[in-house]
Amino acid sequence: MKKLTLALALVSATSVIGAEIENPIVKKLYEKGIITKEEALELEKKEEKKFIKHANVIRKDSPVFLLGKETHPNMKIRAFDNPDMYVKLGIRLQSTFENYKVDYKNPTKTDKEIWDAYLRRMRFEIGVGFSKHVSFTMDVRNDKANYQDKGEKTFNVGDAYLKIKKPFGTSLVNFKFYRGKIDVSRTETVKSAWVVHHDRPYVADEAAQFISHNRRATNAQIYGDWQKKIHYELAFGDAVHAAKFHDAEGKSLSKKGGKIIDQDFFYGGKLILSPIPGWEEKKRTETYFGEGKHIQVGIGYWRVPRIRYEYSYEVNDNEKKGINTIDRTLINYEFSAHYKGAFIQAEYFDFDGVVRDFSAENQEVGKSKGWYITGEYVIPQLYHIAPFARYEEWDRWDGENKEDYKLKSTVFGLNWYLRGNTTKVGIAYQEDDYGGETGDKKVKRIKFTSQWFF
DSSP: OHHHHHHHHHHHHHHHHHOOOOOHHHHHHHHTTSSOHHHHHHHHHHHHHHHHHHEEEEOTTOOEETTEEOEEEEEEEEOSSOTTOEEEEEEEEEEEEEEEEEEESSTTSOOEEEEEEEEEEEEEEEEEEOSSSEEEEEEEEOTTBTOTTOTTOOOEEEEEEEEEOOTTSSTTOEEEEEEOOOOSOHHHHSOGGGSSSSSOOHHHHHHHHHSSGGGOSSEEEEEEEETTTEEEEEEEEOOOOGGGOBOTTSOBTTTTTOEEEEEOOEEEEEEEEOOSTTOOOSSOOSOOTTOOEEEEEEEEEEEEEEEEEEEEEEETTEEEEEEEEEEEEEEEEEEEEEETTEEEEEEEEEEEEEESOTTSSSOOEEEEEEEEEEEEEOBGGGTTEEEEEEEEEEESSOSTTGGGGEEEEEEEEEEEESBTBSEEEEEEEEEEEEOHHHHOEEEEEEEEEEEEEO
């Protein structure tokens, strides 16, 4: 026993002798003989731990990718005199190099082909912690810069919400105020840096505008969960915007010469269940990197009781104005699951309050329905390469001549997670088939994508 103790002491002494002091302040204290080398190394360790506690970016529980471990969303820097106060800084950069072809079904129209390179998302993100319970998060963005012929575009504010987390010491009650997303769709709620494919399904993008502008017009929310098994969200706030208020043809009210006169607040909520013990989801994401498992089902109900708008139409080449009032309801069903490398997700949308054509004299109002299914399989043994696919169908007008308003979209691709979502590249082929007189075309895209995010 004495020999073992002596051996351990010798190993410890050897490690101290061979170790180097890197902290310049600690090193100077040692060189002046104020502290021993052993005390210097111990002090250096304490300072390192203190620094890691107050400024960190690497996600410790991340898998190891080809370029290292994934980072957290943003770098968090805590105050030394109050660790509950912090600043978070980060970026999100997504690029696309694309070949875009349009094949018209009408032989009188000329097909076209575009080679395009643009920044799908370009964002600067910032967050601050005011106290243990209160924080603020926002971003400034210039999405789709240089997309086709749209030029540089301008920066605008995306998220900008105040969060009050667990004010009563329980995850059952939390609050968000101002520009926070409402959960009209799972894929629209998942952070865009964590989605499988940079461009979300068309039907989900419509859901993002159907009740509230960009699903984050100024609102108030209460939300929470019970042991990650039951999640809920209730919200109300500002409703739709004329530039994103679409008819069944996909054209906005403002583009067809109209405007919103007045409208009520939207209201609604979402309920999500994890029915199998041990299969709860810790965060809303589409990327799991071959680890863990979850299964969830959910339903959302959202409503705008009244939207009063002015529209423009022509009679005998004379422009006339009309006023119409409608209400809108969106019901959303979701399912998602993953087991290690396999992931699947599906959603169904039921839109009520769709205007068939904003430029018609008689404003016909009806319904729209759509769904999508997407999946990915991550292969950690092949440096986290992940094939994925998505299919969607959307009846933009669920009534007379509905085939004229049908959209079918198929996507096949391959993601390569070089450092999780921090650094990834991909390639995808997408084919969109627009039916009937309102579409009359087939669009084919090949995309090379990249993402840089922390």
